[in-house]
Amino acid sequence: MLAEIITIGDEILIGQIVDTNSAWMAQTLNNIGIRVKQISSVSDDEQHILDALKLAESRAEVILITGGLGPTKDDITKRTLARYFNMGFRRDEETLAQVSSIFRRANRPMIELNRMQADVPNGCIVVPNRNGTAPGMWFNAHGKIFVSMPGVPYEMMYMMEEEVLPRLKAALNLPFIYHKTILTAGIGESFLAVRIADLEASLPEYIKLAYLPKLGQVRLRLSGSSRDEVQLHADIDQYSKMIANEVREFVVVEEDIPLEKAALNMMQSMNLRLSIAESCTGGYIAHLLTKHSGSSAVFSGGAVTYSNDLKMAVLGVQSRTLEEYGAVSEQTVKEMAIGAMQNFKTDYSISVSGVAGPDGGTESKPVGTVWIAVASKHGVEARLFNFGNKRIQNIERAAAAAITLLISRLKLDHQ
Amino acid sequence: MLAEIITIGDEILIGQIVDTNSAWMAQTLNNIGIRVKQISSVSDDEQHILDALKLAESRAEVILITGGLGPTKDDITKRTLARYFNMGFRRDEETLAQVSSIFRRANRPMIELNRMQADVPNGCIVVPNRNGTAPGMWFNAHGKIFVSMPGVPYEMMYMMEEEVLPRLKAALNLPFIYHKTILTAGIGESFLAVRIADLEASLPEYIKLAYLPKLGQVRLRLSGSSRDEVQLHADIDQYSKMIANEVREFVVVEEDIPLEKAALNMMQSMNLRLSIAESCTGGYIAHLLTKHSGSSAVFSGGAVTYSNDLKMAVLGVQSRTLEEYGAVSEQTVKEMAIGAMQNFKTDYSISVSGVAGPDGGTESKPVGTVWIAVASKHGVEARLFNFGNKRIQNIERAAAAAITLLISRLKLDHQ
Numbered sequence: 001m002l003a004e005i006i007t008i009g010d011e012i013l014i015g016q017i018v019d020t021n022s023a024w025m026a027q028t029l030n031n032i033g034i035r036v037k038q039i040s041s042v043s044d045d046e047q048h049i050l051d052a053l054k055l056a057e058s059r060a061e062v063i064l065i066t067g068g069l070g071p072t073k074d075d076i077t078k079r080t081l082a083r084y085f086n087m088g089f090r091r092d093e094e095t096l097a098q099v100s101s102i103f104r105r106a107n108r109p110m111i112e113l114n115r116m117q118a119d120v121p122n123g124c125i126v127v128p129n130r131n132g133t134a135p136g137m138w139f140n141a142h143g144k145i146f147v148s149m150p151g152v153p154y155e156m157m158y159m160m161e162e163e164v165l166p167r168l169k170a171a172l173n174l175p176f177i178y179h180k181t182i183l184t185a186g187i188g189e190s191f192l193a194v195r196i197a198d199l200e201a202s203l204p205e206y207i208k209l210a211y212l213p214k215l216g217q218v219r220l221r222l223s224g225s226s227r228d229e230v231q232l233h234a235d236i237d238q239y240s241k242m243i244a245n246e247v248r249e250f251v252v253v254e255e256d257i258p259l260e261k262a263a264l265n266m267m268q269s270m271n272l273r274l275s276i277a278e279s280c281t282g283g284y285i286a287h288l289l290t291k292h293s294g295s296s297a298v299f300s301g302g303a304v305t306y307s308n309d310l311k312m313a314v315l316g317v318q319s320r321t322l323e324e325y326g327a328v329s330e331q332t333v334k335e336m337a338i339g340a341m342q343n344f345k346t347d348y349s350i351s352v353s354g355v356a357g358p359d360g361g362t363e364s365k366p367v368g369t370v371w372i373a374v375a376s377k378h379g380v381e382a383r384l385f386n387f388g389n390k391r392i393q394n395i396e397r398a399a400a401a402a403i404t405l406l407i408s409r410l411k412l413d414h415q
Numbered sequence: 416m417l418a419e420i421i422t423i424g425d426e427i428l429i430g431q432i433v434d435t436n437s438a439w440m441a442q443t444l445n446n447i448g449i450r451v452k453q454i455s456s457v458s459d460d461e462q463h464i465l466d467a468l469k470l471a472e473s474r475a476e477v478i479l480i481t482g483g484l485g486p487t488k489d490d491i492t493k494r495t496l497a498r499y500f501n502m503g504f505r506r507d508e509e510t511l512a513q514v515s516s517i518f519r520r521a522n523r524p525m526i527e528l529n530r531m532q533a534d535v536p537n538g539c540i541v542v543p544n545r546n547g548t549a550p551g552m553w554f555n556a557h558g559k560i561f562v563s564m565p566g567v568p569y570e571m572m573y574m575m576e577e578e579v580l581p582r583l584k585a586a587l588n589l590p591f592i593y594h595k596t597i598l599t600a601g602i603g604e605s606f607l608a609v610r611i612a613d614l615e616a617s618l619p620e621y622i623k624l625a626y627l628p629k630l631g632q633v634r635l636r637l638s639g640s641s642r643d644e645v646q647l648h649a650d651i652d653q654y655s656k657m658i659a660n661e662v663r664e665f666v667v668v669e670e671d672i673p674l675e676k677a678a679l680n681m682m683q684s685m686n687l688r689l690s691i692a693e694s695c696t697g698g699y700i701a702h703l704l705t706k707h708s709g710s711s712a713v714f715s716g717g718a719v720t721y722s723n724d725l726k727m728a729v730l731g732v733q734s735r736t737l738e739e740y741g742a743v744s745e746q747t748v749k750e751m752a753i754g755a756m757q758n759f760k761t762d763y764s765i766s767v768s769g770v771a772g773p774d775g776g777t778e779s780k781p782v783g784t785v786w787i788a789v790a791s792k793h794g795v796e797a798r799l800f801n802f803g804n805k806r807i808q809n810i811e812r813a814a815a816a817a818i819t820l821l822i823s824r825l826k827l828d829h830q
């Protein structure tokens with residue numbers, strides 16, 4: 001079963017916002033056995049939207065559309081859909097009641113522009129929006145299913161989870177799709193490929209292997225789709241195990257989870273607690289950890305010590321160390337890690353100090369120079385990296401390297 | 416001048432990665448006067464890529480393609496392009512030298528799979544990749560320009576900035592595109608629309624106004640394209656000023672910058688320093704601030720105090736306060752803000768404590784309950800929010816609300 005996603009809005013095409021909706025929608029569709037054939041982002045332009053709808057329905061059975069449902073003049077999705085399906089409009093009473101209640105709760109007056117949110121093409125089924133004023137619209141037309149949803153991520157997400165996915169499951173007779181991912185770190189894509197070449201060649205036709213490199217990690221993903229769920233799982237699990245065994249020393253975890261989540265899981269299973277002392281990563285590592293629910297079972301907290309004063313006051317770094325070696329040095333980063341571990345009373349601690357850029361580089365410590373340390377009762381270990389000259393990438397790569405170092409340390413300490 | 420972006424790779428279509436490349440590419444193309452007509456994400460499938468190329472070239476003059484250039488079997492972009500343009504292959508000596516040097520520097524043996532990275536369709540112009548082994552490829556064909564680039568973001572970004580954009584500017588005769596954005600907070604989209612309805616109706620045909628809502632903010636964006644750069648800027652600047660004046664009390668800044676950057680700029684111009692005490696936002700506010708270069712001029716640092724122990728040890732929150740009122744309370748969040756301001760010696764400080772979810776909610780403090788405080792020498796002010804029940808959204812919305820509260824406070828204190 002194939003779906004297409006059409007996102008409507010000039011803000012994506014001028015790069016003002018990153019389209020995070022599509023990836024989330026694709027994931028949730030995959031989970032129920034619907035494969036996304038294409039994602040198209042088109043402008044707030046009637047003819048362009050009409051063309052995109054026509055092409056999408058020629059390739060897929062389900063067409064999900066987001067965006068362009070706001071109350072203002074530049075939002076034209078609703079009237080374009082009415083035109084595409086040759087429908088007039090009706091005012092939907094339930095939607096009107098929902099819009100009114102939102103305005104009542106917010107104690108705001110309602111104007112005609114808001115009431116018009118309840119006008120929908122007369123042949124559509126209204127999909128309620130519990131978190132906003134723009135209703136979703138479901139069309140059974142041309143032998144296909146079309147669903148239009150708001151572009152605001154959390155409105156779309158609720159609508160998908162609570163309304164659209166259950167209705168799709170009920171309406172379609174779906175095959176099973178199954179993915180299994182192995183997360184590796186410390187080995188390049190082409191070397192992995194050589195190591196598992198024979199296994200890859202022996203895969204049955206209906207199982208695909210993909211290499212997904214990112215920030216020093218490579219994910220190996222096996223995917224397949226079948227009517228026989230038991231056989232599908234058994235086959236993919238078996239090949240996945242063989243591949244993981246072939247490259248065992250580089251395997252972080254045999255699950256599709258982020259690196260930091262793998263670290264959290266490892267530490268939780270060992271009943272260990274973690275703290276962090278961040279300089280150039282500026283809170284990013286703490287954010288990576290704490291965006292996962294349940295992280296408080298492992299993560300006690302941390303310090304973002306941008307200034308030298310804070311490195312001394314909060315982490316107990318010696319002023320002599322800072323003077324003699326500088327903030328970006330093996331000595332400082334080790335004292336940061338030890339200080340965090342002691343002051344925050346944790347079993348392990350990571351620290352990072354570097355030059356994220358674009359300013360602040362020197363000849364001996366150019367932009368991209370980053371020291372990372374991991375401390376535990378087994379001692380403290382520091383490593384030097386040089387990541388390049390883009391600030392955001394330096395932050396992201398330093399964070400990934402810090403967590404990889406932590407995982408290696410945990411593996412060694414608890415073999 | 417119209418461009419299209421085609422991103423190739425199953426990892427986008429199954430939602431394993433979010434396509435951040437396209438937004439960045441669209442922005443940089445806009446800056447040189449090239450408008451993106453459509454962004455299409457397609458699968459690692461030859462026929463699908465061929466179809467996407469054909470459609471894109473029917474709509475646009477420039478077609479930028481990313482992804483599918485890795486050394487492994489699932490990367491088929493290069494041979495599909497050769498087929499599309501009906502070309503054979505040649506081994507490019509400069510690329511081979513570049514690939515070899517990367518392997519020498521990394522002290523890694525090179526295999527035939529790596530050498531094959533230097534094979535390119537014989538009619539293309541090679542675009543060097545200074546940061547990786549897959550070369551870019553430029554095709555002048557069918558009266559259009561096609562450029563294929565790696566999907567790894569930092570490889571693509573360097574290639575665009577250093578090679579592709581300068582070559583596009585040289586090859587094309589481009590009109591000027593100009594955007595001006597007003598960032599507002601604290602007023603809904605439809606109310607803005609009513610307030611500026613007359614101005615919107617009076618806009619000349621070639622200037623478009625878009626409403627871009629996000630996390631309690633609405634961006635108003637005027638855009639136009641013209642051969643007459645001076646007139647274009649003058650017109651858009653004039654209308655932008657009129658619109659900003661009409662809704663002055665809600666205007667944060669008349670620039671297209673993130674909310675936190677506006678706060679940093681305000682504080683830097685006032686010579687003020689900021690610290691942060693985060694509980695449920697877990698480092699995200701610190702990350703938002705520190706991802707901007709130059710943030711160290713304002714931001715001293717902060718504490719991520721997930722545990723109550725750290726709230727007491729690092730921020731000086733009284734144990735009695737935690738016992739009596741709990742961690743998520745007006746009293747605690749105020750003590751956190753004051754503690755950060757005093758311990759970290761800053762002029763202002765923000766603190767956040769809440770229930771991000773999905774666990775940890777109670778009847779009186781359900782998931783989404785967040786207290787935010789701002790402290791300064793003028794005193795401390797706290798506000799209660801309830802954001803809903805999605806963890807990531809609670810973190811993002813709490814961060815946006817905290818920075819909005821800081822900006823309001825700064826405006827009041829320094830009128």
